[in-house]
Amino acid sequence: MPLSGRHELLQAIQQLTRKHLHGKERPLRLAMVALLSGGHILLEDIPGLGKTTMALALANALGLTFGRIQCTSDLLPSDITGLSVFNRETSAFTFVRGPIFSHILLIDEVNRAMPKTQSALLEAMEERQVTVEGTTYPLPEPFMVIATQNPTEQVGTYPLPESQMDRFLVRTGMGYPPPDVEKEIIQSGSIRETLRHIPTMVTAAEILAARAAVAGITIAPTVVDYIYRIVAATREHPQVQTGISTRGAINLAEAAKVQAYLAGRAFVIPEDVQEMVVPVSAHRLVLGGELENPDKEQLLRVIIATIPVPRS
Amino acid sequence: MVRIETILQFLIAGVALLGFIPLAPWLDRLPMVLVLLALAWGLYADRWGKPIPGHMATPLAIIIFFLYAIRVSPTNLVAPAANLLALLLAVRLATPRSSRHHLQIIALAIFCLAASSLFSIDATFLVCLVLQLVLAAVSLVFLTVADTAPDTTFGPGQLRTLIASALLLPLATAPLMVLFFLILPRTQFPLWNALAGASAGATTGLSDHIAPGSSATITENRVxxxxxxxxxxxxxxxxxxxxxxxxxxxxxxxxxxxxxxxxxxxxxxxxxxxxxxxxxxxxxxxxxxxxxxxxxxxxxxxxxxxxxxxxxxxxxxxxxxxxxxxxxxxxxxxxxxxxxxxxxxxxxxxxxxxxxxxxxxxxxxxxxxxxxxxxxxxxxxxxxxxxxxxxxxxxxxxxxxxxxxxxxxxxxxxxxxxxxxxxxxxxxxxxxxxxxxxxxxxxxxxxxxxxxxxxxxxxxxxxxxxxxxxxxxxxxxxxxxxxxxxxxxxALILDTGSYYWNVAVINYDLERQFSTANRLVTMSRGLHLTGPGRWIWPVLLSGATLLLMPFLTRQYRTSREARLVRKVLARVRQVYGIVPTPDTGLHALAGELNDPALCELVERYGAIVFQGRRLSRREASRLRQLCRQIGRRKKGLHSNEECD
Known part of the structure; x- marks a missing residue:
């Protein structure tokens, strides 16, 4: 079957949004996109909108291990990776694995960690391995980081530099749930407890198989050209200082493939690209300094609207 | 950089001048001088000064109108009208202008040129007409630009491009002009002079009345x-x-x-x-x-x-x-x-x-x-x-x-x-x-x-x-x-132009046309190719055409896919009255319209094209069939999601 695991994954998303994560379909879907294309997701929103809940639910539903790091300004790299501890009985150092050795790693308030820790973290994200005291430890597969940050807080934070932002495949906000849904949530109260009992719907092996299926999805030259034109347009736009990088373009193509996979197609259509371009690319844009409080997503949408879609 | 307003001023002045020149010899002195003054004033006012305000010009135009209107009589119709035209042109030229006024000037100038043909049919008319049409077409393009973006300025490169594209207009009408030249009836006489029997000038030269001793000198008439x-x-x-x-x-x-x-x-x-x-x-x-x-x-x-x-x-x-x-x-x-x-x-x-x-x-x-x-x-x-x-x-x-x-x-x-x-x-x-x-x-x-x-x-x-x-x-x-x-x-060489104007334009008639056609037929009959020449030319020509075809058509060839998409979009416009924006993909369009036939078409089409294949002839014809069914199948069979 060319699109193996798709059915199960879609069902998992459906189950989660129906039972546990009301009104969180879009971030959940984007998290799935990041997972299937081997990337990481940055959730940018104020606290209390269910970022952690979503990460937990996702980990449980997919039958994956879950680790969590709460970033503070005194967080050290070894707090994440783990460290060697002397064992008296064996008279040897044994490596105690840190929280990073999980399938799904939630890094809360990533902008509160000091740059040294941030960069260690992001390096691990990219390399998918951790080297401590000369020994390299591979991270589990699949591995996905869900980082969160609060965009409104400024004091005592170390904003992620642009180069680090580029390492996240997807950035999205959570957004407030719709009024009806929110009322429902208020009524039923916190669901943290019930999350522990979410049955496993997808196995890690299925996810890896789905990743293989995504890699096999065709992307036609016209669509590649479309992606290129989008990327080129962001580079030439007068209000943009630095446009989408080549890595950004690769990520966009991969995200579009996952979108096609989730839609049950073995090929990418331009609409997949359109769907993915804002979450995948907006955070990679560096705008000119003179713009007050720029809305990158809005600007990117404006740019996209000027580029004709390939139809043939 | 040149302001578009300046370009327009000069273009319009050119159009006006071209309408005025052929009419000038038949005008009274006052309108003639006024037009020239107004033309100069208009250009000057655009640069440095202020044009004459419209509230002063309008009453002036009305007074002028009545001044000439009372002169009109059944026998003296065209001359006052021509003077009136020239004066209106002068008023328009000297007063502030919006796009509407620019258009009025173009129209008045064309009327002036037309009026001149009532007095005399001269080769100047053709020259002025052609130049005026070209200038007017270019002016219209610039007017359109000025209307949407009044403060536009142009560099030399942009100006060239714009003028080149503007020139396409008169160029495209050239075949039509030739066609009309061939089929339209024409007059060999300046209409007004023929109708009113007005004398074309002093009759010196050949005369039917010879009286030696009636004058001391003879002025030589070089007409x-x-x-x-x-x-x-x-x-x-x-x-x-x-x-x-x-x-x-x-x-x-x-x-x-x-x-x-x-x-x-x-x-x-x-x-x-x-x-x-x-x-x-x-x-x-x-x-x-x-x-x-x-x-x-x-x-x-x-x-x-x-x-x-x-x-x-x-x-x-x-x-x-x-x-x-x-x-x-x-x-x-x-x-x-x-x-x-x-x-x-x-x-x-x-x-x-x-x-x-x-x-x-x-x-x-x-x-x-x-x-x-x-x-x-x-x-x-x-x-x-x-x-x-x-x-x-x-x-x-x-x-x-x-x-x-x-x-x-x-x-x-x-x-x-x-x-x-x-x-x-x-x-x-x-x-x-x-x-x-x-x-x-x-x-x-x-x-x-x-x-x-x-x-x-x-x-x-x-x-x-x-x-x-x-x-x-x-x-x-x-x-x-x-x-x-x-x-x-x-002077003789210049006269040749005048001669051919008479031969080819004024006296061109059906008889000429037939004789030309006859001559062509006779010539082609006289063309007897014998021996190898009989087939060498056709073979060479067709060979050259075959060789050149790919180069000639490459630029203009549209792919089967593009043709199909054009057809689909035309059908969508016909059925739903929707012209999708360029950033709307076919799948998005199908999802939006939720038309079953369109959904099916787009799915099939996308599966072929976005997998990097080209449409085969059979697939294209099947898709065209689907295209014809857009808007005919019942809605609601497909949900939005399936359509995507």
Missing amino acids: VAFRAAMPAQDPERLYWRGIVLNSFDGTAWVRKSPPPETPAIPAPGSITQEVYLEGIRSPVLPTLNIPRQLTGIRVLASPDLVFRPAVADRGKLRYGVTSVLLDTVAVHRGINRTFYCQLPPFLPPRLAATGRRIAREATGDEHALALVEQFFRQQKISYGTTGLPTGPTALDLFLFEKRTGHCEFFATSCALLLRQAGVPARLVGGYLGGTYNDLGQYYVVTEERAHVWVELFIEERGWVTVDPSRWAVNFTQARIAPPPGFLKRI
């Missing part, structure tokens, strides 16, 4: 009388016959209805001419002496070989003439001698005495002629056009006192002397000589070449052409022009 397409001839024999004057009343020669006679002109050695007459100043058609036949228009021919148009047309005419270069016209069964020997009751005494002497001495008609010539040569009269004798005794003064005069004096005196001697004589008015244009192979004959000579009747021979002016001591210097100099040559 072109006619052009005659024909091979070059001996200039000595280039007598263009116009009118025959057969009666002298004591002061002037006039034409009376000629008595019947039957001239016999032999056919051999005939020369054909194609004459293009520039507006008829005298109601006769000039022909090369001696004309046998006139074709191309309906004419009234007199026995003394004078031709008049049957319809009193005015303006440019074209006709063919067959002539024989002879100096004698034989007449069957003789002539009415008494009619051609009539003399006025009073003749100048010395002239009468000379006549009587010749009559006494002459032994026959030919001897009388010889005696007359001898008399002229003895008097040593010179040919001149200034210091002419005037008054009732002008002929006497001419022969015996001043001894200078022009052809009218010579011809009149000669004919009177001959008539006294009993020799029938008449005056022939026409033209002498002409400038040959080698480029166009035609003669240009100007009004200054108007000439009068004598025909006398000699029994057994007929009417003999005699030019008494040749007996002047200085005739060769005075009348036979020297070979054309440098400037004259240039």
